[in-house]
Amino acid sequence: MTRVLEISGLTKGFTLHHLNNQIAAFDDISFTLDAGEFVLLKGANGAGKSTLLRTLYRSYVPQSGSITFQSSHGAIDLARAADVDIAHLRRTEIGFVTQFLLARPRVSAEAIVAEPLRLAGVPQDDALEQARQALAIFGVKQDLWRAYPTTFSGGEQQKVNLARALIVPQKLLLLDEPTASLDANARAALVNRLTELKAAGTAMIGVFHHPGDVEKLIDRVIDLTPDMIAQEERTDVAV
């Protein structure tokens, strides 16, 4: 298996200056991830699951440790990489799927979904066509494709968000509760798309409120509950 990620001694806490206080999130985490592998993060609320995903994406700045990512340009430590390199990797190799859509005023659903393709150089018409297909797959009604998602319901926004986040295949995909507020059909569409991406070699780390949704995809489980940071093989794990 080709190694995609090697995390070593990763530690994250938050300094709240106005309280003159430090809050620990997780301490000294180490694990690896290979191409096509799917790791489920589990742990109680506050165990640091989402914090870990955001630290890997560098929305959060780690305090110590390393995150070695095998990019198409060679190995790079995401904990220390320059902002401009991180921005480049986010456009090309590392995706982050949350349950929230960052909708922009006056931008249609199909334009939002097509945007990552356009930024990757796909011509406008082709990008829009692929975007419409993705919206259809996730069950967004055709009447809404040209509407502005700022006024959509939470579930519809989430479908637009998934269509956008998964439209360009990535080397590494970070999934932060992407099935929350989705109906059964959209959940099935999501699992299908993740299965396709996994088969194509995308490595994934995810947090799922209902891990049963992705049970068939899980290769390994990492429990972030303090004092229980352990890696478990898929076969005997109750998810």
Next chain:
Amino acid sequence: MTLTLDAPRIVQTRALLQVSNVSKTYGPVKALQNVSAHAYPGEVLGIVGESGSGKSTLLRMMNLEETPDQGSYTLDLPDVQGNLFDLDRFARRMLCATRIGIVYQNPHLGLLMKHSSSGNVAERLLVAGERSFAVLRQKATEALDASEFPLERLDAPPAELSGGMQQRVQLAKAIALEPALLLLDEPTTGLDVSVQALVLDTLKRLQQDRKITMVIVSHDLGVIRTLADRVMVMRRGEVVETGLADQIFQDPQHAYTQQLVHAKL
């Protein structure tokens, strides 16, 4: 303790804009103290900070309207060399007319309010040497169209237009010559929320389609979050923190940045 960042390894291009160790004093006021900033080609750098933080002074320096007491400014363009603060007045004017566009918060600073909107844009092309009336008219119309200005109002003077339309004329003027660098000083402040959304959308589209490098100054964190790739936080003439936009908003490190982000409605 937070990890320090390495120099870029993947992105091999040099920064388009590089301001280094700039300081400026007005009487007893230290407006800028040893400020450095950079922006890569196609990148949007947002600058935030309270009033008097020095962010607008820095932007005016990037537009060569001000000269610092010390420091340097370079643009990585084929025909542009050396410290731009050393250029004489004529060379500065030519560089700003051809390679740098600016949109001011106050349209009176950027526009001739009683001249036609198309004439305002054409004036920028005239300064750059274009003399054919037909070409001037065509290029001005194209720039206004790209800024989503209603073309049936081409000949209306900005004085007769709404604030949002005046900003579009400024934007058209700024992009008429395909500048390498677009500077935006509070471009949506004072506009209605709906008009603000239209202007932001136009800016985002221009940035994505034309890959123009932008520096945007605003005290509106929502505007910065919508447009900026990277954010620089200033306070009392100094840079307190720089980072990816989502990192600055989700995990601010400096006490002042935390205060600023937590104060956002």
